Amino acid sequence: MTLKILDQGLLTTVQDLGRNKFQQFGVSGSGVMDEMAARIANVLIGNKENDAVLEITIIGPTIQFEHGCVIAVCGADLSATIDHQPIPLWRPIYVKEGAILRFGRPIQGCRVYLAVAGGIDVPIVMNSRSTYSRGRFGGYKGRPLQRGDVIKCSPHYSSMTNKLLSYFKKRINASSYMTVNWTIPFFFSSYVNNHHEINFIKGQQFAQFTKEAVAKFESASYTVSPNSDRMGYRMQGPALQLAAPQDLLSEAVPKGTIQVPEDGQPIVLMSDRQTIGGYPKVGYVATISMPSLAQVMPGKKLTFKRISIETAQNELIKREREFLLLKTSLALKIRGLSYATN
Template sequence: MTIDVIEPGLSTTVQDTGRYGFQEYGVVVSGVMDEHAAIIANALVGNNDHEPLLEVTLIGPTLTFRNEAIISLCGADLSAKINGLTIPLWKPIYIKEGSTLTFGRPIKGCRSYLAIAGGLDVPVVMNSSSTYSRGKIGGYNGRLLRKDDVLHKKEAISEFTQILYNYFKSHITTAEAFRYVPWTVSTSLIEMYSKKSPIRFIKGPQFFDFTKESLERFRKESFQVLTNSDRMGYRLESFKLELKQNIDLLSEAVTMGTIQVPPDGQPIILMADRQTVGGYPKIGYVASIDLPILSQVIPGEKLSFEEISLEKAQKLLIDREDLVKELKIGLLLAIRRMEHDAG
């Protein structure tokens, strides 16, 4: 199955959940910015969590499907349409061959995840298909999509996906270009996208090296996300964060959500394409539970921070992972019900 890229969009890349295990060799992790939305998108079409999919940023691509396909869109609402008709988020959608998917004005959020049943057929580089464009590795030729690129879908599909195909083919009419299921993802899994700020953080190792005034303002005032923010890092601007005194630090490994403060006092939050090590003071770490919310903040918007304990952050993350597990069980039950009704 092939997909023609008619227009590439602002920044459309193939990503999966990341290239782990190679940071000690200087290889960045990359992967999706919003892992929560990406995992759900893959689950809705019967893919595993790690299956490569498209990360669509702000201005989406125009894609023509030469063959029938089952897709899902999760994350930001970027006004997606098939043949000019609006399609919903957070549902499996069947597309007839020859149909065209377009995106319009961003309504909410920054990044949307397009999963295709079976997954995209791209090379695996160091155990991942994620695109790291600066290093020109992974994804589609190691770069963003371009006009006239041709994407290919893997041929093998899961039993889950086959049942979906059977259901859609028995329900779609000749006049319809697409059809979607009558159910959707629970609001308990997507309601967080209505929350943009504050972003919860855990104290970093140099937190108490900053002045009392800086720490108070850090927890009370807002920062603007600058327009030169990208997948490597979100650059923030507000008051200057000041250290009590200059300190010399050894570079050490960094993770997604690390909040570094360079000499100009304006923090940078490291994101998916972050470098492997950093030597700036770390005032905090964005709690993993809020990384999906952070990834949907649009450059130009403002955000603020709220402290959370490590224990509470861990509990919230475990609770959400349990909800995702429940979703996957619910999807299997829904699919079996479809199979039973069709049979």
């Protein structure tokens, strides 16, 4: 199964859940910006959660399917169509051979994920298929996709994927695509539209900022700068000042670290972040809020809300339990489809 890139859009890369255990060697973790949308896209069509997907940013590509296949499109609403017919998000879709997927005006969010049955088949580099463009490795030739690229997908399907294929092939008509009449519960996708309040926990240097700076950070609105990218989200708003100058040693920085450079404007480190940083850290975006943050369009405003480590952990545990229930319910729905073909 192959995909042909007829137009590359703004920024389309191959990503999975990230390149772990190499940060000590100076290798960025990379991976998807919105982990939740990518995971759901994969499980909707029977893929493994970590299978490689296409991450599409703001202006989408034009893609031709050179073989019939099952896909899912999850995350932002970028007005996706197949052969100029609107398609739904957050559900499995069968696409006929030769059909063309296009994206139009961004309506909500800024990143959408295309999962294809079997997963995008690119070489594994340091335990991941993710693209790290700055390092020019991983993904498809170490770079964003370009017009004329032909992307291979794995031919190895799960039993769930085969059941979906069997169901669709027995029912497809003259239309270029077919989908099911169900989707995931709304609360799994609502974060794409509800991303104005970002939860964070205190960083190592939180107490070293002035009281006025902390009060501003927790109450004022910040605009996501147009200079933001997969490496970091630059914020524009009230400057944060330290109570006294600090001379800090560089140390490892995880995704979600909120650094404050000398100009006082916070920077949230994202998937393609550097591996170490020496700026003061006012906080860390809670893992539960990272998908929401990844969907904030440059130029939009957001606020930061401080929560405790315990609350952040409990919310993450709750989400993962809900996700496990979602996987189980999807398996049952797809099994029911297979029975309907008999």
